[in-house]
Amino acid sequence: MPDVFISYSRQDKEFVGRLQQALAQKEREAWLDTKDIPPTAEWLQEIYAAIEKADSFVFVISPEVLGSKVCRLELSHAVKHHKRLIPVVRRDVDPKDVPELLARLHWIFCREGDDFKAAIQALLTAMATDLDHVRAHTRLLLKALEWEGRGRERSLLLRGGELRRSEEWLAAGRDREPEPTPLQVQFLLASRQAETARQRKTLAAVVLGLVVAVGLAAAAFYQYQVASQRGRIALSRQLAAQSQGLLDRELDLSLLLAVEAYRMADTLEARGSLQAGLLHQPRLLAFLQGQNKTARSVAFSPDGKTLASGGKDGRITLYDLETRLPSGPPLKGHDYQAVSVAFSPDGKTLASGANDGEIVLWDLATRKPLEPPLEGQETGVTCVTFSPDGKILASSGTGAIFGGDNLNLWEVATRQRRGEPIDEHREAMYVAFSPNGKLLATAGYDQRIILWDAATGKPLYHFLNGQTDIITGVAFSPDGKLLATAGEENNVLLWDAAQRRLVGKLLKGHTCVAFSPDGKILATAGDDNCVILWDAATQQPQGPPLKGHTNAVTGLAFSPDGKTLASVDYDGNLLLWQVQHSLPLAGLQKKCTGAFQGAAISADGKVLAAISDDETVSLWEGATGGPLGQPLKVHKCQHLALGPDGKTLATAGDGKTITLWEVATRRPLGSPLEVKGRVKILALSPDGAILASGDEAKNIMLWDVKTGQPLSFPLGFPQKGHANNVNSVAFSPDGKTLASGSSDQTVILWDIASRLPLGPPLTGYDNPITKVAFSPDGKTLAASGMGGAIWLWDVGTRRPLGAPLIWQEGALPFVSLLAFSPDGKILASEWSRNLSDEEAVILWDVASRRPLGSPLKGHAKSINLLAFAPDGKTLTATDESGALIHWDVDPASWQERACRRANRNLTQGEWRRHLGEEPHRLTCPHLPGPSD
Numbered sequence: 001m002p003d004v005f006i007s008y009s010r011q012d013k014e015f016v017g018r019l020q021q022a023l024a025q026k027e028r029e030a031w032l033d034t035k036d037i038p039p040t041a042e043w044l045q046e047i048y049a050a051i052e053k054a055d056s057f058v059f060v061i062s063p064e065v066l067g068s069k070v071c072r073l074e075l076s077h078a079v080k081h082h083k084r085l086i087p088v089v090r091r092d093v094d095p096k097d098v099p100e101l102l103a104r105l106h107w108i109f110c111r112e113g114d115d116f117k118a119a120i121q122a123l124l125t126a127m128a129t130d131l132d133h134v135r136a137h138t139r140l141l142l143k144a145l146e147w148e149g150r151g152r153e154r155s156l157l158l159r160g161g162e163l164r165r166s167e168e169w170l171a172a173g174r175d176r177e178p179e180p181t182p183l184q185v186q187f188l189l190a191s192r193q194a195e196t197a198r199q200r201k202t203l204a205a206v207v208l209g210l211v212v213a214v215g216l217a218a219a220a221f222y223q224y225q226v227a228s229q230r231g232r233i234a235l236s237r238q239l240a241a242q243s244q245g246l247l248d249r250e251l252d253l254s255l256l257l258a259v260e261a262y263r264m265a266d267t268l269e270a271r272g273s274l275q276a277g278l279l280h281q282p283r284l285l286a287f288l289q290g291q292n293k294t295a296r297s298v299a300f301s302p303d304g305k306t307l308a309s310g311g312k313d314g315r316i317t318l319y320d321l322e323t324r325l326p327s328g329p330p331l332k333g334h335d336y337q338a339v340s341v342a343f344s345p346d347g348k349t350l351a352s353g354a355n356d357g358e359i360v361l362w363d364l365a366t367r368k369p370l371e372p373p374l375e376g377q378e379t380g381v382t383c384v385t386f387s388p389d390g391k392i393l394a395s396s397g398t399g400a401i402f403g404g405d406n407l408n409l410w411e412v413a414t415r416q417r418r419g420e421p422i423d424e425h426r427e428a429m430y431v432a433f434s435p436n437g438k439l440l441a442t443a444g445y446d447q448r449i450i451l452w453d454a455a456t457g458k459p460l461y462h463f464l465n466g467q468t469d470i471i472t473g474v475a476f477s478p479d480g481k482l483l484a485t486a487g488e489e490n491n492v493l494l495w496d497a498a499q500r501r502l503v504g505k506l507l508k509g510h511t512c513v514a515f516s517p518d519g520k521i522l523a524t525a526g527d528d529n530c531v532i533l534w535d536a537a538t539q540q541p542q543g544p545p546l547k548g549h550t551n552a553v554t555g556l557a558f559s560p561d562g563k564t565l566a567s568v569d570y571d572g573n574l575l576l577w578q579v580q581h582s583l584p585l586a587g588l589q590k591k592c593t594g595a596f597q598g599a600a601i602s603a604d605g606k607v608l609a610a611i612s613d614d615e616t617v618s619l620w621e622g623a624t625g626g627p628l629g630q631p632l633k634v635h636k637c638q639h640l641a642l643g644p645d646g647k648t649l650a651t652a653g654d655g656k657t658i659t660l661w662e663v664a665t666r667r668p669l670g671s672p673l674e675v676k677g678r679v680k681i682l683a684l685s686p687d688g689a690i691l692a693s694g695d696e697a698k699n700i701m702l703w704d705v706k707t708g709q710p711l712s713f714p715l716g717f718p719q720k721g722h723a724n725n726v727n728s729v730a731f732s733p734d735g736k737t738l739a740s741g742s743s744d745q746t747v748i749l750w751d752i753a754s755r756l757p758l759g760p761p762l763t764g765y766d767n768p769i770t771k772v773a774f775s776p777d778g779k780t781l782a783a784s785g786m787g788g789a790i791w792l793w794d795v796g797t798r799r800p801l802g803a804p805l806i807w808q809e810g811a812l813p814f815v816s817l818l819a820f821s822p823d824g825k826i827l828a829s830e831w832s833r834n835l836s837d838e839e840a841v842i843l844w845d846v847a848s849r850r851p852l853g854s855p856l857k858g859h860a861k862s863i864n865l866l867a868f869a870p871d872g873k874t875l876t877a878t879d880e881s882g883a884l885i886h887w888d889v890d891p892a893s894w895q896e897r898a899c900r901r902a903n904r905n906l907t908q909g910e911w912r913r914h915l916g917e918e919p920h921r922l923t924c925p926h927l928p929g930p931s932d
Helices: 010-025 041-053 069-080 116-128 131-149 160-172 182-209 214-245 251-264 268-279 891-902 908-915
Strands: 004-007 056-061 084-089 284-288 295-300 306-311 315-320 338-343 349-354 359-363 381-386 392-397 408-411 428-433 439-444 449-453 458-462 471-476 482-487 491-496 501-508 510-515 521-526 530-535 553-558 564-569 574-578 586-591 596-601 607-612 616-621 639-642 648-652 657-662 679-684 690-695 700-704 726-731 737-742 747-751 769-774 780-785 789-794 813-820 826-833 839-845 863-868 874-879 883-888
Touching (some): 010 116, 041 069, 041 131, 084 116, 131 182, 160 182, 160 214, 182 214, 214 908, 251 268, 268 891, 315 338, 349 381, 359 392, 482 510, 482 521, 491 521, 510 553, 596 639, 607 639, 648 679, 737 780, 747 780, 780 813, 826 863, 839 874
Parallel strands (some): 471 510, 596 863, 679 726
Antiparallel strands (some): 295 306, 349 359, 381 392, 471 482, 482 491, 510 521, 521 530, 586 883, 596 607, 726 737, 737 747, 769 780, 780 789, 813 826, 863 874
16 A cells, blocks of 8 residues: 555646655655546546555645646545645645645645755655554555445454454544544444444354353353443443544534443543543533524523524524523524524513514514514614613614615614614614613624714714724623724724724624623624633633634623623524633532631541631531631641541641640640651541651651550651651551651551551652552552652552553642542542642543543642542542632533533434444433434
């Protein structure tokens, strides 16, 4: 098979020959068409076959090749089969003429005057990148094409080890280029289903033939179960890979496939895809379904309970925002596209305008049009809006394009036009009332903005020119001081309405604008399929763009309380966004009084103790974050530990003493405990009877909590213990062993009964150790610190369990917190990079030693506590800003969240495409069934 197929214009024949020769010298075979014959069907099939067999596709860019029909066909065929595309520029062209799929790639320049050898080296590097993955893609593509070409003959399906390796390639390559083609996915899905069916038939025959041999029958049944489970695991991983690939294109479908992946089998990939989908675009609340045609406008009712959207088919869909489902059938009153909708201020009436000039006022109580209809709009409607008192409806249209009356004011009570059409601005396509109802702003086709006296319909003044193209949106700020306008190709502009001057330029290319009810935020959107929220005062973006639309955004609306934004696009996608930044998987986010310098939580999760910045230790209810009594006055407290039941608290300051407290009475338990060096760490045993402390004098002390007396000498005395600071200690779950981690890069396991080490120190860590933690069964010990690595040791054999866990390498990474889930299957770690604000919580799958999904981010400052709830469904974290966050880490809850966000079920077509012959079921049973 050739390494590369070269598509070129005949004018570049000599250059391509040199290119082919240079590749041959590097033992790379290039296929190119050298036949100067007219194209035929047979010749074209030969070309297509060569493209399919090649690992890469080089497109030699020149003015002639862009006009070549044959080259366009070759490019389309390469794109269809997801071939790696490598653009090589031979002669300059206008970038606008280059197909978008090539324009966004890295170009290799090999023009006259460019370094030919450097270009060849760049081409070889591009061809060699991830070569094993690319060649596997080509091999699988050829097999899939043969299967497709021979009527999907079952004998050509993969089986055994070849099928398993191909499935592993698919799962491992979800984030790599070239991505799998739909045909490859269908081929693997059919192969897995045939393999499973074949195994089922074989095993069924064995069971039938050995029905008398009960033992053998049981074994066969077990094998059947194993084969069936393997098939489900393979399909789960395949669905998870497809889910990941759709995150940026079809997030709702990605979420549903992730749910099905988890239901098929609880694989690491399934959990990861579920979590990734929920963390993706954190401000996205939900997709609203039901508007399945091109949509143009959206509006909230004044009480915020209903959302209206007009569509291409002339129907208006009303959504109940509590259920996020359509409330009843659509309103049908237009024969053409409903391009604008608006609620009256009292919420009893809805106005809708269509592009045939028809305007309908709807009685929302009866869901019927009000009579008589509004008559006299001679052009297609582009905008309808109510005055603040609800007495007047303003409409604008397409008069600048098609002629006719364009700008009208209507008396809502009588449904009659108020006076004659406003002729002074026949080009006006968009209209908005000022908040006090005294002014009317119009803007449109002629690039002008005019303010009118709403009472008389007379123009007051024109704005200075600023827009240089057709104006497509206009909106007043709630206080009436600012006016925002948007153009088809120009900037979103902000104007001082009183001074009639430009005060800001925000973004080029956005065509929709909307102010939040408090006027602090301006939302803009347009042809880049994105929504951006701007701080209206500073004119700076509030976070990254909101992405989720598949086409140009055509309408924006804020809810009356300003907490939600609705946006709609040309594909009919209607999305709800949370205006304020949120943490998608945070079940509770609470800001406690003061900053937390450190924190501890009881084993039962009921009591949280936190070191505040006012020299107190405050106590909180672990689940709700509510305060538990008055804070404890502790001078310069730096370390603390809570007993398993939350009844005992140990604190240490910057001196050489430790204080034990009775939480209920807030009183010390006896006199302070004196140590030899400044305390670095505290820990209470699982039964709360023993306190362990580590200090800068390299001592590890054990104390009897009831008497306040030390239990003999420091651990290891007089033998050698740690050679540097003791930074972390942890009791085993049975309380018989203590693990200690030190700046000397070692971990020592101590026998509590004898006070002696259980063998030599555990070594291998190249940096100071700052945290140690036992798994719930006590068989595994985790240790971490500077360097970002997490080591896992088998406590029984004292040997490392494989290579260390490393999430991200870089300058001085640091892992200071570790926590095992109650079942020991997940390890949570805090990861940070020194000298920066970058910090995250990483969830690790202990069995596979791989990260579980995406990092959990969102804390304002350094995290100082990580702890799982006793049921394992929640991960509690606190940080130095005083934030208390409970992360949802329960996959069952993730499925519910994914369904609520996607807000639909898979269609029949989507089910067949992704799950094949798998028996159909509702992915989200509480939502309406599928509909194509």
